[in-house]
Amino acid sequence: xxxxxxxxxxxxxxxxxxxxxxxxxxxxxxxxxxxxxxxxxxxxxxxxxxxxxxxxxxxxxxxxxxxxxxxxxxxxxxxxxxxxxxxxxxxxxxxxxxxxxxxxxxxxxxxxxxxxxxxxxxxxxxxxxxxxxxxxxxxxxxxxxxxxxxxxxxxxxxxxxxxxxxxxxxxxxxxxxxxxxxxxxxxxxxxxxxxxxxxxxxxxxxxxxxxxxxxxxxxxxxxxxxxxxxxxxxxxxxxxxxxxxxxxxxxxxxxxxxxxxxxxxxxxxxxxxxxxxxxxxxxxxxxxxxxxxxxxxxxxxxxxxx
Numbered sequence: 275x276x277x278x279x280x281x282x283x284x285x286x287x288x289x290x291x292x293x294x295x296x297x298x299x300x301x302x303x304x305x306x307x308x309x310x311x312x313x314x315x316x317x318x319x320x321x322x323x324x325x326x327x328x329x330x331x332x333x334x335x336x337x338x339x340x341x342x343x344x345x346x347x348x349x350x351x352x353x354x355x356x357x358x359x360x361x362x363x364x365x366x367x368x369x370x371x372x373x374x375x376x377x378x379x380x381x382x383x384x385x386x387x388x389x390x391x392x393x394x395x396x397x398x399x400x401x402x403x404x405x406x407x408x409x410x411x412x413x414x415x416x417x418x419x420x421x422x423x424x425x426x427x428x429x430x431x432x433x434x435x436x437x438x439x440x441x442x443x444x445x446x447x448x449x450x451x452x453x454x455x456x457x458x459x460x461x462x463x464x465x466x467x468x469x470x471x472x473x474x475x476x477x478x479x480x481x482x483x484x485x486x487x488x489x490x491x492x493x494x495x496x497x498x499x500x501x502x503x504x505x506x507x508x509x510x511x512x513x514x515x516x517x518x519x520x521x522x523x524x525x526x527x528x529x530x531x532x533x534x535x536x537x538x539x540x541x542x543x544x545x546x547x548x549x550x551x552x553x554x555x556x557x558x559x560x561x562x563x564x565x566x567x568x569x570x571x572x573x574x575x576x577x578x579x580x
Contacts, residue, residue, distance in 0.1 A: 275332040276339045278306065282351035284376035285436045286429065287386035289460045293376065294351040296471050296490055302480040304345035306338040310352040314361040320425050321354055327364060347478055356442050365449050373446060374474055378460035379574040380437030381553035387433050397423045403541045405548035440562035461573040
């Protein structure tokens, strides 16, 4: 029974969608049909997919790879797998498994996850600012009244803790060994996508991938919109009506010209202050991460709220 032997992990908004698509273009890598299968989620996690490892065992992966797959590397990239006990238990039994984990400056990642949920997904009202969200999380208040989707509320309630990367990465290194876990920085991938792709392909023991100019475009970018409600409706319409790619890009550009927005100045100032407090709170965790991985985290010193 085929299963992945390479997991591409990272907390939400760390760039896994982009790297997954770049790597899937390599003839030696078979990407899962769904980038995120949610097969290895813990039983109680609301993101748990169907089929899944609990109910279906390895057969849960049957639809993700061709039965005659010859690629030496079979990739899967559910970001949330990083935080799952179930995935670690499976990893113990998969001696050929290797894992890449993409890490982003912690506060910037939380902000991006919030903004993506509010703008791209349209699941948080425009009146709710980043500072409001952080205050609710820090108070232990349920987010179900603020976030209009239960799975998104579940993720956002945990996002600040998800950015304490050493806590989550240490068990993977302990389970697999440091040589089977490759941590990467989102900021490095953003500034040098070709170099990042070469590093991963080489680490996997594959031949370099010939790239055409402009081949490494980013995926799943965060937008800013005036009306999250309208964005939700637009996403439903987009899913229901198949539109040719070129026309879809043109319609999206026109739509975003109308929907694009900036936060009021007073709220923007509150949000920036909340971002800086959050960022300061990760200093000790970042030091642990640097000691654990040997990564140079200097690139994180310049990250600011958008």
